[in-house]
Amino acid sequence: MQHQISEKLKGLRASKNRDDVISLLQQGASPMAVEDIYESIKKLNNKISLSTVYRIIEKLVNLNIVHKVTTLDDNRALYEIVKDSHTHHHYMICVKCKKMIPIDDCPVKELEKSIEDKTGFCITGHKFELYGECKNCAQKHS
Ligand SMILES: [Zn+2]
Ligand SMILES: [Zn+2]
Known part of the structure; x- marks a missing residue:
């Protein structure tokens, strides 16, 4: 387990279920719904x-180890491990299959700087998401 996470868990009672949830979310490339987490853990x-x-x-979520990811469809809450703010991810979200594909770079960083310079507004965070159709879904109807 990441050092950061063990720090946050300090003083709490050990819980195998909790550790299972954390390791599952750490392995996953994209955020997961509670039902999906449950289905995967149930197998073990x-x-x-x-x-x-x-x-x-x-x-x-209260411990700030996991955070809720906003999606197009508000009824479906997805969760992911909170990452170091320097390596945060943005996602391309397929509106057909709801797959979330991470984008490596943060395309907003530069823009933030220039907006701060122009307005004097101190930006502390941002959200950036791209919606569309993933490769698979786009192929189906071409
Ligand atoms: Zn798709
Ligand atoms: Zn960003």
């Missing part, structure tokens, strides 16, 4: 319940 540990996963996620 069939004693876990959906409400337990909800509770764990809520706890991890």
